Amino acid sequence: MDARLRRVNKEITDCKNDKTSKIRVELVDNSPFHLIGSFLGPEGTPYEGGHFEVDIVIPDSYPFQPVKMKFITKVYHPNVSSASGAICLDILKDAWSPVLTLKSTLISLQSLLCSPEPNDPQDAEVAKHYMTSRASFEETAKYWTHIYAGGPGATKGAKVVTATDSASLDEVVMAGLEKAHVDKFEALGFDRSKVIDVLRRLNYRGANVAKLNDDRIVEELLR
Amino acid sequence: MSSDYELSDNEYYDEDDDEMMYEDDDGSASEMDVDFKITPSAKPKSYEIEYESLTQPQVEKLITQDVEDISGIFGVEPDVASLLLRHFNWNKERLIEKYMDNATAVSVAAGLALPEKAEPSSSRSRSTGSSLGLGIRRATRRNTAEQPKSGKTKILERVSPPADDQPFVCPICFDDSQTKTLSLSCEHKFCSECWNTYVTSKIRTEAEHWITCMAEDCKLVATDEFVKSALKDDAKTFARFQELVVRQFVSCNKNLKYCPYPSCTHTVSCPAGASKSALTTIVPIVSCGANASHKFCFGCAIDADHRPVVCGVAKMWLQKCQDDSETANWIKSNTKECSKCQSTIEKNGGCNHMTCKKCKYEFCWVCMGPWTEHGTAWYSCNRYDEKASIDARDAQSRSRASLERYLHYYNRWANHEQSAKLSVELYAKTERKMEEMQITSDMTWIEVQFMKKAMDEVFKCRMTLKWTYAMAYYLAKNNQKELFEDNQRDLERAVEELSELIESSIDPESALALRQKVTDKTVYVQKRNEIMLEDTANGYLEERWNWNIAVDGFDEPAEIAI
Ligand SMILES: [Zn+2]
Ligand SMILES: [Zn+2]
Ligand SMILES: [Zn+2]
Ligand SMILES: [Zn+2]
Ligand SMILES: [Zn+2]
Ligand SMILES: [Zn+2]
Numbered sequence: 001m002d003a004r005l006r007r008v009n010k011e012i013t014d015c016k017n018d019k020t021s022k023i024r025v026e027l028v029d030n031s032p033f034h035l036i037g038s039f040l041g042p043e044g045t046p047y048e049g050g051h052f053e054v055d056i057v058i059p060d061s062y063p064f065q066p067v068k069m070k071f072i073t074k075v076y077h078p079n080v081s082s083a084s085g086a087i088c089l090d091i092l093k094d095a096w097s098p099v100l101t102l103k104s105t106l107i108s109l110q111s112l113l114c115s116p117e118p119n120d121p122q123d124a125e126v127a128k129h130y131m132t133s134r135a136s137f138e139e140t141a142k143y144w145t146h147i148y149a150g151g152p153g154a155t156k157g158a159k160v161v162t163a164t165d166s167a168s169l170d171e172v173v174m175a176g177l178e179k180a181h182v183d184k185f186e187a188l189g190f191d192r193s194k195v196i197d198v199l200r201r202l203n204y205r206g207a208n209v210a211k212l213n214d215d216r217i218v219e220e221l222l223r
Numbered sequence: 224m225s226s227d228y229e230l231s232d233n234e235y236y237d238e239d240d241d242e243m244m245y246e247d248d249d250g251s252a253s254e255m256d257v258d259f260k261i262t263p264s265a266k267p268k269s270y271e272i273e274y275e276s277l278t279q280p281q282v283e284k285l286i287t288q289d290v291e292d293i294s295g296i297f298g299v300e301p302d303v304a305s306l307l308l309r310h311f312n313w314n315k316e317r318l319i320e321k322y323m324d325n326a327t328a329v330s331v332a333a334g335l336a337l338p339e340k341a342e343p344s345s346s347r348s349r350s351t352g353s354s355l356g357l358g359i360r361r362a363t364r365r366n367t368a369e370q371p372k373s374g375k376t377k378i379l380e381r382v383s384p385p386a387d388d389q390p391f392v393c394p395i396c397f398d399d400s401q402t403k404t405l406s407l408s409c410e411h412k413f414c415s416e417c418w419n420t421y422v423t424s425k426i427r428t429e430a431e432h433w434i435t436c437m438a439e440d441c442k443l444v445a446t447d448e449f450v451k452s453a454l455k456d457d458a459k460t461f462a463r464f465q466e467l468v469v470r471q472f473v474s475c476n477k478n479l480k481y482c483p484y485p486s487c488t489h490t491v492s493c494p495a496g497a498s499k500s501a502l503t504t505i506v507p508i509v510s511c512g513a514n515a516s517h518k519f520c521f522g523c524a525i526d527a528d529h530r531p532v533v534c535g536v537a538k539m540w541l542q543k544c545q546d547d548s549e550t551a552n553w554i555k556s557n558t559k560e561c562s563k564c565q566s567t568i569e570k571n572g573g574c575n576h577m578t579c580k581k582c583k584y585e586f587c588w589v590c591m592g593p594w595t596e597h598g599t600a601w602y603s604c605n606r607y608d609e610k611a612s613i614d615a616r617d618a619q620s621r622s623r624a625s626l627e628r629y630l631h632y633y634n635r636w637a638n639h640e641q642s643a644k645l646s647v648e649l650y651a652k653t654e655r656k657m658e659e660m661q662i663t664s665d666m667t668w669i670e671v672q673f674m675k676k677a678m679d680e681v682f683k684c685r686m687t688l689k690w691t692y693a694m695a696y697y698l699a700k701n702n703q704k705e706l707f708e709d710n711q712r713d714l715e716r717a718v719e720e721l722s723e724l725i726e727s728s729i730d731p732e733s734a735l736a737l738r739q740k741v742t743d744k745t746v747y748v749q750k751r752n753e754i755m756l757e758d759t760a761n762g763y764l765e766e767r768w769n770w771n772i773a774v775d776g777f778d779e780p781a782e783i784a785i
Pocket of ligand 6: 591592
């Protein structure tokens with residue numbers, strides 16, 4: 001049997017047999033080279049209670065080149081792109097070693113959720129939020145976990161919201177902003193979604209609010 | 224090249240290593256200088272620079288010298304010396320200094336020895352925040368709860384726990400039938416098949432010569448001998464590995480540059496063009512010994528002969544062309560309308576003397592003006608009429624004038640490039656013509672070579688002309704610029720005439736006369752090109768050229784014109 005196939009099959013079996021770590025991998029379209037991995041958000045973090053899915057592609061040169069992974073579930077985290085799910089983690093790049101496995105890599109992703117590295121961000125806006133106001137960041141991350149990963153706070157039997165039916169979402173909480181701030185600029189006659197967009201981009205949070213005067217915001221809104 | 228830099232060992236490099244190779248100006252003896260004896264040839268022209276081409280074995284000899292030196296001084300195996308040098312980017316002096324200071328620490332940092340047991344492998348503390356500006360790596364964020372990372376055996380246990388009496392199971396491929404295993408001195412055993420695939424993939428896919436152990440967090444690096452044994456009989460991949468080592472050596476030595484042409488393995492040594500300050504007085508164009516057409520600039524990243532314009536200005540021009548490519552795109556198009564009858568004319572040769580098929584109007588492809596004016600003494604297709612821009616009063620017309628000024632130069636630049644390309648396509652046509660001449664006239668094969676020679680000359684001169692427009696665009700308007708443009712005009716006119724001669728049809732009777740004409744013209748064109756290059760080169764030495772924009776290494780311009 002082809003060495004890559006043998007190795008991947010064994011890794012999949014290992015994951016199936018391991019009941020303690022709660023790491024799962026499922027096949028997509030019956031191919032062992034395209035998988036969906038999943039794990040639970042770590043306790044004591046804003047991701048607690050969430051169920052996170054990861055798209056896994058095994059390259060031809062596996063395990064000598066790293067697996068390709070990205071989040072399917074939307075995650076609010078400095079090292080994960082809030083738009084594409086792309087992940088910034090060294091072992092998925094140059095720190096990869098052929099002895100690392102799907103399971104150990106997924107566990108590393110899980111632990112990445114515990115310890116963000118805002119100085120080496122994948123998503124610069126999220127990282128700024130994290131650096132400016134930790135409490136506000138955690139609130140937003142929690143809300144995302146609730147909305148996208150089925151985390152606590154969800155009403156009974158609440159369905160996990162997909163990106164497409166976002167009408168019912170609270171856009172202000174989603175963007176990690178304060179309602180009063182958004183209302184204030186909306187009252188000046190600007191479109192609400194534009195206000196949210198600009199305030200998010202300028203990181204209008206915490207101590208930054210005092211640094212950004214209203215003229216600066218209006219100037220940006222007028223662009 | 225990750226591992227060379229990834230380090231960690233700020234403590235070893237107390238100076239700014241990332242700039243050690245290229246920053247020291249005016250050839251002040253850098254530690255990396257290598258003495259190459261350059262065989263004195265005929266005195267070079269003022270637009271030529273002295274250099275020497277080296278084959279890969281010749282460079283390997285230089286490498287062996289360094290390796291043997293270090294091996295002798297430290298009393299280590301040549302393979303170990305080679306890795307130490309590679310780790311220190313071939314900076315012998317610094318290696319000796321650091322090694323004498325603390326051989327153990329250097330060996331650990333260079334991946335030759337395992338860190339002391341007591342010292343926890345602290346990938347976190349050493350990589351975060353350290354920025355040598357190169358290949359910054361940060362701490363691994365692996366789960367520490369499940370597997371405390373404290374050493375090599377843990378990894379083997381985790382992936383596949385082998386009981387002592389069980390046969391060896393490779394922790395990578397999970398194959399228990401593999402009997403042959405390999406490991407570095409860290410004793411991380413893997414089957415030879417996995418090593419083979421891994422080493423091949425590092426060399427072939429990642430172009431990496433620094434091959435570390437496959438175990439997680441193990442920094443031990445493979446010696447040449449180990450690489451060879453892992454590759455088994457794959458001589459081709461091993462040769463590629465050796466080439467990668469040579470490339471690193473060359474890139475670490477400011478007097479050397481690797482030939483940029485695909486799959487060429489030659490190196491050029493050019494100490495005279497290695498310092499930044501030399502680049503204001505000469506354009507260090509070199510070619511490798513493998514092929515005379517492998518021309519490139521030793522001073523910058525342009526893989527072509529960009530004489531007569533100096534590197535800094537050439538780079539600025541290319542950047543401008545890239546930024547303005549959309550506005551200028553229309554010029555590149557191969558078709559234009561005849562300014563008399565508006566029928567579409569397609570350019571299919573290198574000559575700029577166009578004749579409309581429909582109305583027989585003769586005109587210049589570049590300026591669309593009547594050709595008759597171009598044959599006379601007041602040929603001025605190369606000169607931009609600055610008067611128009613002086614007249615411009617308001618900002619809008621000034622910006623239009625500035626665009627027109629740029630387009631004037633860009634137009635001619637792009638045209639020479641395109642014409643040169645088209646003349647390459649004309650080669651086949653010319654060759655047919657040459658055969659034809661051998662049949663219809665009494666000329667021998669040797670005697671018809673004048674056509675090929677003429678074509679080569681036209682190509683070469685169009686390249687010169689092309690870059691003269693980049694230069695003229697940035698030259699401050701003064702007498703010197705006028706003289707420059709006179710030379711440019713003379714060369715351009717001669718080239719157009721020769722180009723036209725090459726493309727003219729031949730009848731048997733006039734073949735001999737044509738040959739004479741082409742030969743004479745070729746000599747003349749050659750002379751004009753020489754004058755153009757020589758005068759510009761002398762101008763740099765005499766500091767005659769003033770720019771209308773700030774150029775690195777030159778005096779500030781008196782007034783900015785653009
Ligand atoms: Zn193996
Ligand atoms: Zn090892
Ligand atoms: Zn070459
Ligand atoms: Zn150059
Ligand atoms: Zn016409
Ligand atoms: Zn013209």
